[in-house]
Amino acid sequence: QVQLVExxxxxxxxxxxxxxxxxxxxxxxxxxxxxxxxQAPGKEREFVASIRGSGGSTYYVxxxxxxxTISRDNAKNTVYLQMNALKxxxxxxxxxxxxxxxxxxxxxxxxxxxxxxxxxxxxx
Numbered sequence: 108q109v110q111l112v113e114x115x116x117x118x119x120x121x122x123x124x125x126x127x128x129x130x131x132x133x134x135x136x137x138x139x140x141x142x143x144x145x146q147a148p149g150k151e152r153e154f155v156a157s158i159r160g161s162g163g164s165t166y167y168v169x170x171x172x173x174x175x176t177i178s179r180d181n182a183k184n185t186v187y188l189q190m191n192a193l194k195x196x197x198x199x200x201x202x203x204x205x206x207x208x209x210x211x212x213x214x215x216x217x218x219x220x221x222x223x224x225x226x227x228x229x230x231x
Contacts, residue, residue: 109133109205109220116225121195123229127188129203129222137161140211141179141186142218145199145227152202156188157211166212171197193229200224 115127129141142157156167156177165177176189186203204218211217 109139109207111203111205111220111222113201113203113222113225116201116227118228118230119193121193121229121231123193124189124191125193125227127190127201127203127225127227129186129188131184131186131205134207136179136184137181138207138209140206140209141177142204142206142211143177143186143188143201144204144215145197145201146224147196147199150199152215153199154213154215155201157206157213158186159211160209164211168213190227193227195229195231198227198229200226 110132113129137160140159143155144152146152158165158177174192179186202224203222205220207219
């Protein structure tokens with residue numbers, strides 16, 4: 108069992124930055140991959156980024172490459188999503204998720220546990 112709690116969302120203007128955090132508990136954090144997904148109103152949940160347990164392999168959706176950075180601190184059992192140059196189209200509820208197979212990637216069904224989500228709203 109893995110528990111995930113996101114934080115760091117908020118309301119910001121376009122061009123601003125936010126850092127999301129996701130604190131994990133329940134299993135050895137460094138043994139599983141973590142992902143960030145987002146869901147905008149009326150849209151399907153979309154993959155944003157993932158990182159493997161060691162932190163050595165990351166993957167991003169094209170629309171956030173160069174603006175978002177995923178990282179993890181295994182000593183703190185926390186994964187981060189640094190979001191720079193935010194755009195109104197980044198507005199969504201952001202979810203972190205744990206993949207116990209330590210593969211990561213964009214497949215929604217690969218992830219075993221999910222957080223409750225944190226709202227990010229970017230105004231123009």
